[in-house]
Amino acid sequence: MSDKTILEKVEVAETEYDDDGVLNTKLRSLMGVAGKAISIIAIIMSLFHLYTALFGVFESILQRSAHLGFAMVLVFAIYKPTSKATKSEQIPWYDWLFILLSIGVFSYFVMNAEEISSRMSYIEQLTSFEIALGFVGGLLLIEATRRVIGKSLVIIIGIAIIYGFWGHLLSGTLSHREFSTMWIIDHLFYTVTGVFSTPLGVSATFIFMFILFGKILEVSGAGKFFIDLSVAGMGQYRGGPAKTAIIASSILGTISGSAVANTVTTGAFTIPLMKRTGYKKDFAAAVEAVASTGGQIMPPIMGASAFIIASYLGVPYMEIAIAAIVPAILYYVCLFVQVDLRARRRGLEGLPKSELPGFWGVFKSGFLFFVPLIVIVVMLAIGSSPMKAGLYAIIVTLLVAMLGKATRVKPKALVKALDLGARASVETAIACAASGLIIGIIGLTGIGLKFSSIIIDLSGGILFVTLIFTMVTSIVLGMGLPTVAAYIVQVPLTIPALITLGVSPMAAHLFVFYFAALSAITPPVALAAFAAAGIAGSEPMKTGMTAVKLGLAAFIVPFFFVYGETLLLVGSWHEILLSVITAIVGIIAIACAAEGWFLRQSFWYERIVLFIGAVLMVMPGLMTDIVGIVLLAAVYMYQKSFRTSYLKETIA
Numbered sequence: 001m002s003d004k005t006i007l008e009k010v011e012v013a014e015t016e017y018d019d020d021g022v023l024n025t026k027l028r029s030l031m032g033v034a035g036k037a038i039s040i041i042a043i044i045m046s047l048f049h050l051y052t053a054l055f056g057v058f059e060s061i062l063q064r065s066a067h068l069g070f071a072m073v074l075v076f077a078i079y080k081p082t083s084k085a086t087k088s089e090q091i092p093w094y095d096w097l098f099i100l101l102s103i104g105v106f107s108y109f110v111m112n113a114e115e116i117s118s119r120m121s122y123i124e125q126l127t128s129f130e131i132a133l134g135f136v137g138g139l140l141l142i143e144a145t146r147r148v149i150g151k152s153l154v155i156i157i158g159i160a161i162i163y164g165f166w167g168h169l170l171s172g173t174l175s176h177r178e179f180s181t182m183w184i185i186d187h188l189f190y191t192v193t194g195v196f197s198t199p200l201g202v203s204a205t206f207i208f209m210f211i212l213f214g215k216i217l218e219v220s221g222a223g224k225f226f227i228d229l230s231v232a233g234m235g236q237y238r239g240g241p242a243k244t245a246i247i248a249s250s251i252l253g254t255i256s257g258s259a260v261a262n263t264v265t266t267g268a269f270t271i272p273l274m275k276r277t278g279y280k281k282d283f284a285a286a287v288e289a290v291a292s293t294g295g296q297i298m299p300p301i302m303g304a305s306a307f308i309i310a311s312y313l314g315v316p317y318m319e320i321a322i323a324a325i326v327p328a329i330l331y332y333v334c335l336f337v338q339v340d341l342r343a344r345r346r347g348l349e350g351l352p353k354s355e356l357p358g359f360w361g362v363f364k365s366g367f368l369f370f371v372p373l374i375v376i377v378v379m380l381a382i383g384s385s386p387m388k389a390g391l392y393a394i395i396v397t398l399l400v401a402m403l404g405k406a407t408r409v410k411p412k413a414l415v416k417a418l419d420l421g422a423r424a425s426v427e428t429a430i431a432c433a434a435s436g437l438i439i440g441i442i443g444l445t446g447i448g449l450k451f452s453s454i455i456i457d458l459s460g461g462i463l464f465v466t467l468i469f470t471m472v473t474s475i476v477l478g479m480g481l482p483t484v485a486a487y488i489v490q491v492p493l494t495i496p497a498l499i500t501l502g503v504s505p506m507a508a509h510l511f512v513f514y515f516a517a518l519s520a521i522t523p524p525v526a527l528a529a530f531a532a533a534g535i536a537g538s539e540p541m542k543t544g545m546t547a548v549k550l551g552l553a554a555f556i557v558p559f560f561f562v563y564g565e566t567l568l569l570v571g572s573w574h575e576i577l578l579s580v581i582t583a584i585v586g587i588i589a590i591a592c593a594a595e596g597w598f599l600r601q602s603f604w605y606e607r608i609v610l611f612i613g614a615v616l617m618v619m620p621g622l623m624t625d626i627v628g629i630v631l632l633a634a635v636y637m638y639q640k641s642f643r644t645s646y647l648k649e650t651i652a
Contacts, residue, residue, distance in 0.1 A: 009470055026147065031089045038077045041420035043415060045070035049208045053391040057205055062113035062372055064196040067204035069106030071429035072144055073099050074422065079147040098140060105137040109189075109196075121191050124644055125552050126182050134189035141195065148427055153481050156489065157437050164441040173454065176445040183560040187444050193288050194440030196354035198311050199432035199488045206307040206317075209390030213419035214255045217369070220401035225366035226251045227269060230515065231351075232359040239343030240350030241273035243283070245487055246291045253295015254302060259483075259520040259528040262292035264535065268581040271536045278348040282539060285532035286417040289521050291549065296483060296517040298328045299379045304482045305516070307386055308432075309509045312491060322505055323568040326580055327557045329516070330567075330587045330618075336554035337591035345597055366407065368400040431485040437488055448492035452621050455497040463501045467559060470494045471515045478519025479526075486516035503562050510568070511558045519636050521547035553587050556618060563618025577619075582625045586617025589632055599639040609635050 018063055048066065055372065057063045062561040075097040077091055091099075109116065126134075146154045168178040179187075188194035192201075217223055230248035234240045253262040274284035296302060299321035306324070310317040342348075361555040372393040379389040398414075401407040409417075442448045461466035473494055477486040490512045498508040520528035523544035533543040548555070566579035592598045593610035602610065613631030616624040 004135070026080050026082070027093075027464065028080055028091070029089055030091070032604050033044050034077075034091050036462065039419045041070065041077075042420075043418045044417035045074070045422040045425075046212055046343065049169035049171050049204075049212070050391070050394075050458055052205070053209055053387050055406050057387075059113050059117055060192050060201060061116055061196050062110055064192075064200045064204045065106045065109035065113065067208070068141075068200060068429060068433050069102060069194070070422065071426045071433075072102035072106065072140060074426050075144040075148055075430060076102065078423065078426075079144075087340055098143070101136060102140055102354055105133055105140065108133055116190055119190070121186055122183060122247075126190065130190070131182055131185050134185035137189060137195075138185075139435070141430075143431055144430050148430045149434065149485065150211045150474070152479075153431070153434055153485060154187065157434060160438045160441040162503070163447070164445060167445055167447075173450050174343070174447070176447065179444065182225070184441075186446065186499065188437060188440045193443055195433050195436040197436045197439060199308055199435055199439075199484070200429070202308045202311050203425070203429050203432040205424035206386040206390065208421075208425050209387050209394070210255070210301055210307075211425045211428070212417070213390050213394050213397070215416075215417040215421040215424060216397050216409070217255060217372070218420075220369070220409050221407045221419045222366065222369040222397065222401075223252055224371075226646065227266060228362045229359070229366070230359055232357045234350075235273075235356045236350040236353055238350060239277070239279075239348050241270060241277050242279060242287045242339040242343070244333060245270035245288050245324070245338065246339065247273065249288060249291035250295055250298050252330060253292045254298040254300070255295075259289070259293040259296055259517070260531050262295055263289050263528045263531045267294065267532050267535050271532065273351070277351065278346055279342070280538075281536040282533070282543045282546050283342065285538045285543045286521075286529060286550050287339060288336070288535075289528040289532040289543070289547045290333075290525070290550045292532075293517060293520045294328065294335070297324055297331065297514060297554070298322050300373065300380065303514050305487045306486065308484065309513060310386075313424045313505055313509060315506075316383060317386045318379070318383075319506075320510075323510065323570075326567050326569060326583070327510075327561060330557050330583055331551070331554045334585060334587045334591045334594075335550055338595050341591065341597045343489050345595070345601070363413055368403060369397070372397045398424040419456055427482060428484055432488065433481045435488040440490055442492045446497060451493045452500060455494060456500060456647065461501065463498075463562075464504070464559075466497055466501055467562060470498060470512060471558075474515035475519045475522050476510050478516040478525075479522070483513070483516045486519065487513050490516070500560075504565060504570075506570075507565055507568060511562055514554060514558045518551065521551050523548070552590055552594050556590070556615065557583075557587075560619050566620045578622075578625070579620045582628070583618045583620075585632070586614040586619075586628060589614035589617065598635060601641075602635075602639070606635055606639065 021591070048070070051062065052058060060065070076095045081095075142154055142157060145157065162383070164179065164184055165181075167174065167176045169175075189196070192198075207495060226246075227248045230251075231243040234243040234247060237243065248270065249262055251268050252266055253259065271284045271288050274287065275281055279287070296305070302321065306320050307317060310320050310400060313320075375396050376389045379392060380386065398409055401409045430634050455469055459469060470490075474486060475491060477489055481489070491509075495508045495512055498511065499505055503511070520526060521544065523529075523541055526547060527539075527546035529544040529547040530540045532542040536543070557567065560583075564579065565571065566576045567583060569576055589610050592602070593607045593614060596607055598604045598606070599608065609631055613628045616628030616631070619628075
């Protein structure tokens with residue numbers, strides 16, 4: 001497998017798909033002066049964030065409004081109003097108007113940030129001009145959201161705004177006091193509780209730096225190195241291409257933070273390899289989708305949402321990363337074992353050694369690319385801000401790349417990375433700002449606490465039922481929204497209900513975050529699975545169902561870390577050690593039950609016993625562990641006794 005082939009596969013994926021995993025039909029291919037002008041704006045945006053990372057961020061509204069202003073300009077320049085719109089090589093007059101309006105609106109917030117921050121909100125009256133400015137800014141943001149995120153979030157925003165203006169007309173629990181237009185505009189645009197709230201603040205600092213870090217890694221060749229290293233290390237073993245996909249996608253997915261973008265990038269290479277070695281196309285696509293989705297819950301970076309979790313909880317980001325270690329390990333152990341069992345059942349072999357690059361040769365050529373990741377972990381561990389950690393990781397990546405002739409980042413490539421980094425940040429920036437409209441209304445009207453009370457009443461105060469409601473809500477929201485937006489919307493709605501019922505804040509936030517992420521592989525709208533199906537040529541819904549089975553551990557583990565925080569590394573060391581060991585054994589058994597193979601092909605009743613025993617093993621607690629190990633031992637002894645007469649496998 002040549003280096004050129006790998007690069008060609010990745011480049012094809014990047015040109016055919018956007019970060020949502022769909023064909024780039026909604027993006028313009030700007031040419032000429034307009035294209036260069038927009039690239040310059042994107043580069044200036046990246047330089048602005050690098051400056052603030054080096055010398056300190058500006059006042060909250062200034063930093064956040066500048067970040068959003070840049071993003072809005074890029075949206076109206078590079079996103080077409082509809083995917084069917086023509087003339088994709090030029091910006092139409094109405095988008096130039098939107099660009100000028102965006103510059104005007106957010107320049108006002110940038111230039112008057114100090115005055116806005118020091119005014120007495122709700123008491124000092126806004127002028128008619130300021131109200132009009134907020135109104136126009138809101139309309140522009142909603143249109144940008146429609147283009148970038150889609151109609152789902154726009155509908156939710158519309159419902160929230162209608163409720164904010166006219167919810168006082170309702171009767172009963174959902175009614176709230178009447179608010180004037182000035183009051184609502186003030187709350188949403190002239191405080192840090194609406195559009196310019198915490199999510200946008202995190203996007204304007206931490207998240208942008210890590211997105212830019214990912215693009216610097218791309219142009220330096222680090223992404224290619226991680227894929228090549230995974231191929232060299234796992235390619236020769238049973239089911240090697242699938243195991244390659246798991247390792248490469250987990251590394252690249254945690255950096256990119258986008259399940260779908262990672263699926264179409266690494267999947268363009270790994271899915272054909274899996275099919276070639278004998279995996280069915282739906283299984284190959286599902287493996288890549290699940291592996292890429294897991295990157296969002298994989299420390300040390302965990303994509304974008306984990307930084308927002310840390311901000312909401314008011315804890316160092318490293319605490320989030322540490323708490324997420326065991327659930328992430330269980331996720332990938334389950335996937336890895338299922339892949340191995342499927343290869344064993346089908347008698348699949350790895351790739352011929354003649355087609356594989358030498359492991360040590362690949363390792364020596366780029367092992368220094370691990371240094372930036374180590375820098376991130378060390379800096380976060382010693383208490384540095386994620387923004388500083390991302391900045392130093394970028395600097396170290398550039399220094400490391402300079403040591404090799406092939407990896408040296410030339411000025412032109414660096415400029416390209418600055419351009420691509422800004423463009424890649426647009427989705428997160430718009431999602432965070434748009435979510436601010438929703439959480440602003442929720443905070444203003446007090447519907448969040450009322451909604452939590454409604455959930456508790458509907459569940460009868462039973463925690464497990466409340467968890468089911470929350471899981472379904474997370475997955476449904478995640479089907480139409482990016483993970484970051486799906487999580488943010490729920491922070492004031494469902495998380496308070498969980499905390500009221502005794503769930504720790506850390507476990508409550510991670511529970512919601514995990515299921516929002518899992519929406520990428522959950523039908524009927526499983527974007528990562530559907531994107532992978534497009535590459536594999538498989539049936540999308542079947543691929544989605546296979547992905548759910550492969551990601552089964554991720555649907556189970558969150559319930560158990562809610563009931564027992566030892567899986568989040570909370571508790572005494574011996575309790576944690578016992579929980580982790582038994583959970584790993586249980587997850588392996590879950591994989592065996594899902595694949596229908598233990599010592600041999602399992603009968604349906606053996607699979608049921610395996611699954612029950614596995615769940616009990618994963619569940620923290622000595623008694624459940626004892627019962628679980630007894631059930632697993634019973635299946636083991638039974639299968640061992642009748643191993644010589646096992647049935648020939650029937651591939652699912």
